[in-house]
Amino acid sequence: MQKDARINLLARVARTASSRDVLLESEAPTSILYLAAASYGSRPAEDATVPTGFDPVAVVLFEAIVEAAYVVANADGVFDDDERQTFQRVVAVACGGAVAAQQVAALLSDLTDQLREDGLDRRIEAIARAVTKKDHAHEVLRIAALLAQASEGVSPVERNALERLAIRCGLGVADVDSALADVSTALSLA
Numbered sequence: 001m002q003k004d005a006r007i008n009l010l011a012r013v014a015r016t017a018s019s020r021d022v023l024l025e026s027e028a029p030t031s032i033l034y035l036a037a038a039s040y041g042s043r044p045a046e047d048a049t050v051p052t053g054f055d056p057v058a059v060v061l062f063e064a065i066v067e068a069a070y071v072v073a074n075a076d077g078v079f080d081d082d083e084r085q086t087f088q089r090v091v092a093v094a095c096g097g098a099v100a101a102q103q104v105a106a107l108l109s110d111l112t113d114q115l116r117e118d119g120l121d122r123r124i125e126a127i128a129r130a131v132t133k134k135d136h137a138h139e140v141l142r143i144a145a146l147l148a149q150a151s152e153g154v155s156p157v158e159r160n161a162l163e164r165l166a167i168r169c170g171l172g173v174a175d176v177d178s179a180l181a182d183v184s185t186a187l188s189l190a
Contacts, residue, residue: 011093075161
């Protein structure tokens with residue numbers, strides 16, 4: 001499959017809430033990632049005083065979802081320029097234009113610095129603190145599983161990171177299995 005086609009496929013799956021929604025091919029994106037991206041993309045400038053539709057809780061959730069996928073993708077110690085570009089493009093396309101490519105690049109730059117400074121365990125803890133609802137935890141896990149499969153499948157190290165993330169977010173190993181299966185099914189149906 002060509003790279004652009006693969007990116008569009010991954011983004012389409014990220015915009016849907018489940019593999020069932022992929023089959024429906026709905027024009028209305030249903031994922032929490034997509035919905036939170038709208039608020040993240042409307043983040044006002046520092047000096048803005050007018051209402052913007054900005055929801056700081058949604059912004060924190062969007063950042064947690066993207067960071068979870070990022071730390072899992074980095075768990076094996078390999079995140080080369082090709083993987084980074086693919087990751088950035090999938091996130092930007094999955095957001096349906098609500099988040100500009102430059103915003104995604106800036107977020108990834110911040111995440112790179114935080115992961116380098118704090119390490120994997122502390123970043124997983126930070127993600128878990130930001131995720132306050134079970135359905136949000138499932139979305140964090142689903143998007144992380146999806147982007148872990150973006151390159152060459154999910155390595156044992158990435159799977160371990162998914163399991164640690166799930167446990168810290170109040171989920172279990174069975175939820176990792178479910179997220180991986182749902183993502184695999186959605187990718188095969190799309």
